Amino acid sequence: MSLLETRSLTARYGDFQALFGVDIRLEPGETVAIIGANGAGKTTLMRAITGVLRSAPDSILYRGAPIGDLPADAVMKRGIAMVPEGRRLFPSLSVEENLLIGAQHKGGRDFGDALDDLLTETGRDLRRAFFGPHGLPPRRPGLALGDRLRAAALGPHGLPRHDAGPQHTGAGYWSLETVYDLFPILRERRHSPGTALSGGQQQMVAIGRALISNPDVLLCDEISLGLAPVVIRDIYAALPRIKASGASVIVVEQDIGQALAVADRVYCMMEGRVTLTGKPSEIGRADIHAAYFGAAA
Amino acid sequence: MIWVDTILQGVLLGGLYALFAAGLSLVFGIMRLVNLAHGDLIVFGAYLILVIVSALGLHPVVGALLAAPLMFCLGWVLQKAVLNRTLGDDILPPLLVTFGLSIAIQNGLLEGFSADSQRLSMGALETASVAVGPVSLGVLPLLTFGSAVAVIVALNQVMYRTAIGRAFRATSDDPVTASLMGIRPDRVFATATALAMLVVTVAALYLGTRANFDPAIGPARLIYAFEAVIIGGLGSLWGTLAGGIVIGVAQTVGAAINPEWQILAGHVAFLVVLLLRPRGLFPRGQ
Amino acid sequence: MSARYSVTTRTPASTGALIAALALVVLLALAPLYASRGLIQDLFFILTMLTLAQFWNLLAGYGGLVSVGQQAFVGIGAYALYGVVILGGVDPVPAILLGGVAALVLAIPTAFFAFRLQGAYFAIGTWVIAEIARLGVAQWRSVGGGTGTSLPRDALGDMMLVEGIAALFDVRASAARDILAYWLALALAAGTIAGIYALLRTRRGLALAAVRDNTEAARSVGVDAGRMKWLVFLTAAFGTGLAGGLIYLQKARISPDAAFSVTDWTAYVIFIVVIGCIGTIEGPIIGVLVFFLLQSLLADYGSWYLMLLGLIGIAVMLFAPRGLWGLISEKTGLQLFPIRRRLVGGVLTSKEG
Ligand SMILES: Nc1ncnc2c1ncn2[C@@H]1O[C@H](COP(=O)(O)OP(=O)(O)OP(=O)(O)O)[C@@H](O)[C@H]1O
Ligand SMILES: [Mg+2]
Numbered sequence: 014m015s016l017l018e019t020r021s022l023t024a025r026y027g028d029f030q031a032l033f034g035v036d037i038r039l040e041p042g043e044t045v046a047i048i049g050a051n052g053a054g055k056t057t058l059m060r061a062i063t064g065v066l067r068s069a070p071d072s073i074l075y076r077g078a079p080i081g082d083l084p085a086d087a088v089m090k091r092g093i094a095m096v097p098e099g100r101r102l103f104p105s106l107s108v109e110e111n112l113l114i115g116a117q118h119k120g121g122r123d124f125g126d127a128l129d130d131l132l133t134e135t136g137r138d139l140r141r142a143f144f145g146p147h148g149l150p151p152r153r154p155g156l157a158l159g160d161r162l163r164a165a166a167l168g169p170h171g172l173p174r175h176d177a178g179p180q181h182t183g184a185g186y187w188s189l190e191t192v193y194d195l196f197p198i199l200r201e202r203r204h205s206p207g208t209a210l211s212g213g214q215q216q217m218v219a220i221g222r223a224l225i226s227n228p229d230v231l232l233c234d235e236i237s238l239g240l241a242p243v244v245i246r247d248i249y250a251a252l253p254r255i256k257a258s259g260a261s262v263i264v265v266e267q268d269i270g271q272a273l274a275v276a277d278r279v280y281c282m283m284e285g286r287v288t289l290t291g292k293p294s295e296i297g298r299a300d301i302h303a304a305y306f307g308a309a310a
Numbered sequence: 311m312i313w314v315d316t317i318l319q320g321v322l323l324g325g326l327y328a329l330f331a332a333g334l335s336l337v338f339g340i341m342r343l344v345n346l347a348h349g350d351l352i353v354f355g356a357y358l359i360l361v362i363v364s365a366l367g368l369h370p371v372v373g374a375l376l377a378a379p380l381m382f383c384l385g386w387v388l389q390k391a392v393l394n395r396t397l398g399d400d401i402l403p404p405l406l407v408t409f410g411l412s413i414a415i416q417n418g419l420l421e422g423f424s425a426d427s428q429r430l431s432m433g434a435l436e437t438a439s440v441a442v443g444p445v446s447l448g449v450l451p452l453l454t455f456g457s458a459v460a461v462i463v464a465l466n467q468v469m470y471r472t473a474i475g476r477a478f479r480a481t482s483d484d485p486v487t488a489s490l491m492g493i494r495p496d497r498v499f500a501t502a503t504a505l506a507m508l509v510v511t512v513a514a515l516y517l518g519t520r521a522n523f524d525p526a527i528g529p530a531r532l533i534y535a536f537e538a539v540i541i542g543g544l545g546s547l548w549g550t551l552a553g554g555i556v557i558g559v560a561q562t563v564g565a566a567i568n569p570e571w572q573i574l575a576g577h578v579a580f581l582v583v584l585l586l587r588p589r590g591l592f593p594r595g596q
Numbered sequence: 597m598s599a600r601y602s603v604t605t606r607t608p609a610s611t612g613a614l615i616a617a618l619a620l621v622v623l624l625a626l627a628p629l630y631a632s633r634g635l636i637q638d639l640f641f642i643l644t645m646l647t648l649a650q651f652w653n654l655l656a657g658y659g660g661l662v663s664v665g666q667q668a669f670v671g672i673g674a675y676a677l678y679g680v681v682i683l684g685g686v687d688p689v690p691a692i693l694l695g696g697v698a699a700l701v702l703a704i705p706t707a708f709f710a711f712r713l714q715g716a717y718f719a720i721g722t723w724v725i726a727e728i729a730r731l732g733v734a735q736w737r738s739v740g741g742g743t744g745t746s747l748p749r750d751a752l753g754d755m756m757l758v759e760g761i762a763a764l765f766d767v768r769a770s771a772a773r774d775i776l777a778y779w780l781a782l783a784l785a786a787g788t789i790a791g792i793y794a795l796l797r798t799r800r801g802l803a804l805a806a807v808r809d810n811t812e813a814a815r816s817v818g819v820d821a822g823r824m825k826w827l828v829f830l831t832a833a834f835g836t837g838l839a840g841g842l843i844y845l846q847k848a849r850i851s852p853d854a855a856f857s858v859t860d861w862t863a864y865v866i867f868i869v870v871i872g873c874i875g876t877i878e879g880p881i882i883g884v885l886v887f888f889l890l891q892s893l894l895a896d897y898g899s900w901y902l903m904l905l906g907l908i909g910i911a912v913m914l915f916a917p918r919g920l921w922g923l924i925s926e927k928t929g930l931q932l933f934p935i936r937r938r939l940v941g942g943v944l945t946s947k948e949g
Binding site for chain 2 (some may be wrong): 614627656662664709712713715716717719720721723725727728731734735833857859863866867870871873898899902903906907908909910913915917
């Protein structure tokens with residue numbers, strides 16, 4: 014069983030379809046690179062996996078369980094963390110607070126869960142009280158006014174599914190201290206606003222913020238974008254330690270050389286489809302060129 | 311000397327307005343939600359305290375303590391079930407929904423309690439005063455002001471020293487990225503509104519003890535509160551206190567010149583501040 | 597053969613609608629012949645609310661200016677009318693026009709101030725200005741100060757046209773006044789709809805839709821968003837002032853709290869527009885009919901009715917944000933007042949050429 018797998022995954026922005034049946038997988042301990050030209054759909058794929066874009070439940074499997082319809086926070090709590098494109102630090106938070114945000118949501122129930130359950134149960138009890146133990150007679154879905162109203166107000170997937178699946182503990186190697194050991198400069202700048210840092214340092218914060226939840230899968234979207242070569246080298250130098258902590262990694266990269274250097278396997282995407290798959294040692298320049306820009310290489 | 315007295319009374323009145331405004335400031339700062347029912351929720355809180363006090367024969371402060379958890383849950387449910395669905399770039403949905411809520415609350419209270427004015431009685435405390443040099447200040451206004459400061463200190467502690475405060479600020483910055491960090495924006499917003507309703511309960515206590523109230527007085531309190539928030543600057547709780555004081559002082563000074571100018575003077579002060587500083591006195595950031 | 601393309605905004609339904617609308621106006625104009633006085637008064641109420649709703653829709657639905665302060669212009673229009681009638685002895689009918697002008701005059705400084713504000717700040721800013729206007733008018737002793745006043749009997753008695761109408765329909769002067777007010781309201785509502793429709797079909801009107809959809813983009817293609825906002829704001833203020841004058845001419849009694857009521861002149865108007873469908877001309881028409889229907893059905897339930905109205909507003913916004921007309925036109929594709937230009941003809945036959 015793969016750790017993470019997509020099956021005929023599709024995604025759309027309104028009328029625009031961005032992914033057409035994407036199949037990728039990630040085995041435990043692997044590093045997989047996803048390459049492709051601008052607009053190929055790499056970020057969209059990351060958004061779908063993390064639940065920012067919702068998909069059909071079993072188009073994404075994590076440890077064999079369907080997670081396609083889970084909201085982003087639930088996916089994260091299962092153990093998939095994301096370093097988003099463009100870093101996206103929280104400007105109102107200091108460096109340290111940015112890191113702590115990632116550590117904040119360990120497994121377990123809080124007050125909100127309890128209140129949510131209470132509301133749901135009250136609703137169910139009230140329905141029972143009014144309509145008897147069997148509830149309302151079964152309806153053909155999609156026809157009832159209520160269904161349509163719900164779809165109009167909440168979108169096709171309705172209310173976020175309550176995630177009863179196995180929750181990630183959040184415990185492990187990474188903590189504020191170990192992140193500071195990985196990127197010592199952050200310790201010095203811990204009280205600065207996150208956005209006052211250089212691009213490379215901001216990228217370190219974004220990586221640390223994802224690591225600190227001790228994910229099993231780390232998704233990195235274009236972590237080298239806009240950085241100087243020496244800074245890129247520093248950041249990729251952290252990869253072995255990240256892998257040693259037990260995380261499997263997907264890196265999205267524009268820099269093909271970098272991608273081939275770190276990856277166990279590579280997927281190349283074009284216009285919302287996977288056009289090439291293989292080990293870096295097995296694929297040549299011409300293959301990549303064809304997969305990147307279309308058949309006429 | 312009379313002016314010192316007038317201004318001091320204005321500052322203390324400003325404390326009351328800051329209490330009206332603090333919950334609004336919190337919600338507006340975190341999710342840019344214009345809650346036009348805020349004033350009516352304060353009035354609703356006052357009636358809730360009144361019911362508890364008269365049913366159980368308790369002191370209003372104890373009544374407020376009992377009302378607080380109810381108001382907290384009300385805020386949570388309101389945000390979760392209704393207001394979260396109105397958030398977005400368009401300001402019309404929240405405006406309309408809270409307008410509807412305002413009218414529903416006003417008329418619900420009217421139906422339940424009639425248009426007669428009510429009051430929460432604090433007994434001797436209402437008339438007690440202390441002499442500070444040559445001026446004498448009411449104990450109740452002083453308590454109000456002290457409560458406003460305490461509420462703002464407490465909210466600031468929550469915002470800048472706790473995990474939930476961190477989540478408030480992160481979600482306010484970028485809800486999508488916050489959800490990637492395991493935060494549920496809908497929950498965070500519900501918690502913020504629930505917290506704001508605790509502040510509303512404090513405001514309701516003083517609304518009910520300082521003067522008479524009836525179902526229709528909500529919108530006017532809302533305007534004072536909004537003026538205080540906007541004068542203070544979006545997202546600054548101390549700014550909200552300053553804004554309340556500006557309105558309070560303008561009102562007492564206006565009233566000293568001509569009793570009929572009290573409210574007018576407050577609004578004019580708001581316009582003047584906004585003309586000079588469109589982002590308020592203490593805007594956050596930049 | 598050259599393909600015959602033409603650009604049109606007309607749809608078959610719209611041509612039908614135009615004819616039906618003209619017939620309806622004629623039918624309504626003749627209402628005093630067949631309708632009771634109560635019905636005339638109800639129609640007056642519907643038509644004036646419709647006018648207010650169309651102007652608020654112009655502001656918020658097309659101009660993107662979500663104002664909560666339109667009661668300022670209702671109140672100032674009404675008080676200007678009372679002022680010139682009571683103090684200047686002007687005939688009330690032409691005084692309505694002065695009401696509009698007064699609203700326009702108030703709108704200029706209001707716009708200077710409010711256009712510095714965005715979104716929620718704009719909404720609250722306009723409300724505060726309306727409050728200032730209310731408190732200011734309450735200081736105006738000669739029109740009754742805070743308690744208000746009535747239109748003097750002799751001014752009402754000498755009102756132009758009333759005598760003629762009374763003779764024509766053989767009714768008493770008070771009924772004749774209602775008929776006159778009703779005709780004026782009909783003219784105002786019909787004129788408002790025709791005027792707004794005409795405005796929206798001009799190049800400026802299209803620009804307006806562009807500004808509504810995206811201020812930045814509209815600016816980048818050369819639409820002067822600032823000028824359009826001024827145009828819309830001042831037009832809406834003028835029309836709202838006219839309606840305010842007319843409403844209080846018919847009521848014959850005024851007070852600052854009533855004339856500047858945020859609930860009566862802004863909240864209900866917003867409900868009407870949103871229940872109907874914001875950003876369309878059809879929406880407010882449907883909305884006002886629903887509003888009136890609810891009011892008549894539930895009139896006996898007092899404040900429960902208002903509470904229900906608030907809850908209906910919430911429900912519509914949450915579950916059918918495009919309002920009733922939005923649901924209807926989505927189902928049927930019906931457009932009675934089309935604004936979008938469509939390319940018709942030619943397309944399919946052009947291959948032959
Ligand atoms: N929010 C959006 N709304 C509509 N279309 C979008 C949106 N985001 C992306 N797209 C479109 O989806 C397609 C895939 O975009 P995506 O961001 O996934 O590409 P990418 O491979 O990450 O590109 P890049 O290398 O530039 O980051 C593009 O054609 C893009 O224009
Ligand atoms: Mg991308």
